[in-house]
Amino acid sequence: MTSIRPSDDASLPARGSAVIVGAGLVGLATALKLARARPDVRVTVLEKEARVAEHQSTHNSGVLHAGLYYAPGSRKARLATDGIRQMTAFCREQGVRHEICGKVVVAVDDTEVPRLRTLLERGTANGLQGLRWLSGAELREIEPHAAGVAAVHVPEEGIADYRGVADALVRVLAAEGVDVRTGAGVRSLARRDGGWRIGTDAGEHTADLLVNCAGLHCDRIARMAGAAPALRxxxxxxxxxxxxxxxxxxxxxxxxxxxxxxxxxxxxxxxxxxxxxxxxxxxxxxxxxxxxxxxxxxxxxxxxxxxxxxxxxxxxxxxxxxxxxxxxxxxxxxxxxxxxxxxxxxxxxxxxxxxxxxxxxxxxxxxxxxVQDFAFVRSEGALHVLNAPSPAATASLAIGDEIVRELGISAYAAR
CATH class of the missing domain: 3.30.9 (D-Amino Acid Oxidase; Chain A, domain 2)
Structure with a gap:
């Protein structure tokens, strides 16, 4: 007979439970990656609004960022380059509207040219494909109304329907057995018997693990959970x-x-x-x-x-x-x-x-x-996402993978 064994992560016992606070793109993606890494764990997502992804996830420019701007080796750079590939693949698989339309970053005068060259070097170091330096004349061939002495063309970048992405994630999560609860704003958090007792607008929940993806309220949830982040x-x-x-x-x-x-x-x-x-x-x-x-x-x-x-x-x-x-x-x-x-x-x-x-x-x-990069903070029985700036929407699926790694969770294996 084949059974499955959990990873060595003590915060998620076999057939345990996890609660994710916040059903934006990062929270939903984290739920998906956690459910797939630990299919024995009961995963619940708590969202205070009546619908998922009502704030930063769908109040943004809708861009698919490829990782041009970020310092090589930074978490942003790594998650952006991985994230855009995961996100475009997810959009294709789920039939979510997206378009790889490309981007130009424009130096409007000679003083900006050295900084533009630095961006080109960063993008190359981060593994972006097809980057191209454009003269002013070449810029106007593809963007006739733009004014600049030079530009960098980033063909991998594009746009996506992030509302469609969020709704598709909810459908996929339902198939994975994840419970997404809306109208369930968190009102209290308490440690009890090595786990969490979570009071919400829609009743009480218990969990072995808490993952805070609360976005605009993540610092407050962290303090409610007993963490003491210096940042605000x-x-x-x-x-x-x-x-x-x-x-x-x-x-x-x-x-x-x-x-x-x-x-x-x-x-x-x-x-x-x-x-x-x-x-x-x-x-x-x-x-x-x-x-x-x-x-x-x-x-x-x-x-x-x-x-x-x-x-x-x-x-x-x-x-x-x-x-x-x-x-x-x-x-x-x-x-x-x-x-x-x-x-x-x-x-x-x-x-x-x-x-x-x-x-x-x-x-x-x-x-x-x-705080420029993504910031994750551990506390007893919890992980808090305390900064998830752009490109968090693009990188949300990769961020979910990163959170699973931060928790020390590896995929189940047969024994």
Whole structure:
């Protein structure tokens, strides 16, 4: 008779249970990878909203990031290059809309050319395929309306319907026997007899292992679980415009700037959308609510949480010019259009229609520095994902693999 034996991971006994908090793409992907690595374990996903993937997972630009920007050897670089291949394969298998449309990163003047060459070197070191250096004339052959003295073409990048990805993951998880509970916001966490007792809006759950994928609320869940992370989630809202349909032909690919290393954010760019049209943005301003997609959205608790964190004040003192310019651009379509004109000079203020917005769960240290890479923290019987910035949507399946490895879990084997 053939049986299966568990890995040596003491936090997941044979026929044990695991609860994942948060049903965004990272939480759903982690549930899938954990269920496949340990099919004897009962896996439950708890989500506070009425539907999965209601926040960062579907309030983003929809880009499939290949790993051009990230330092070779970093977790971001490794998970991005693995993640885009897993994600595109998943989309093909599940019939989820996606398109490998390619991206150009544009140096608008000679001062940006050395940084652009560094990006090309990084992308090559990270294993990206088909990278190509473009002169200004070659750039205009494939992106006629873009202005630049040079560019890097990234043919592997594209766009995906991440709502479709999330819904497909729910279907696959059901087939794997994973229980995804919506409307089940976590209200209490307590260690009992070597396991967890979890109080939610939809009743109580028990688990041997807790995995915190709570995104915008991950630091709070970690503290609720007895961990003491020094970092804090500071919510930054990114606001977008869309090009009017008759002007969408100004952009053929994804068109991005060369990042300025003196600023912590990427800068505005042009993104083709999976449903058609072109999105422009985002800026980055402090959100007064962790899920505050509109300027008028305010949570006194969330706002106090941010304003009493000394790291935020140190961040603003470090970047006063950027902080003010981002705020001004939030209230001025003219300034927003001017920033877009650096990449595509023909864009006019009248070409911009209001678009959507997203809120980025940015982990910030007490010294005001932004946590740039993925951050996983272990505590007794738990693992906390305390920073999952872009490219987390692209890399979510690879992140699920990484979490399983972090937990010391290996696949079952016959004995």
């Amino acid at each position: 989630i500071v919510p930054f809202r990114g606001e977008y415009f869309e090009l009017r349909p008759e002007r969408a032909s100004l952009v053929r690919h994804l068109v991005y700037p060369v990042p300025d290393p003196s600023f912590p954010f990427l800068g505005v760019h042009f993104t083709r959308m999976i449903g058609g049209g072109v999105e422009c943005g985002p800026n980055a301003v402090l959100a007064f609510k962790r899920e505050g997609y509109r300027k008028r959205d305010v949570s006194p608790t969330d706002l106090a949480d941010a304003l009493t964190f000394r790291g935020l004040w140190r961040f603003m003192a470090r970047y006063p010019g950027m902080t003010m310019s981002e705020l001004k651009r939030s209230f001025s379509r003219r300034l927003f259009a001017a920033s877009l004109q650096r990449l595509v000079p023909e864009v006019r203020e009248a070409d911009l229609m209001p678009g959507g917005a997203g809120v980025r769960a940015q982990a910030m240290a007490p010294d005001g520095s932004l």
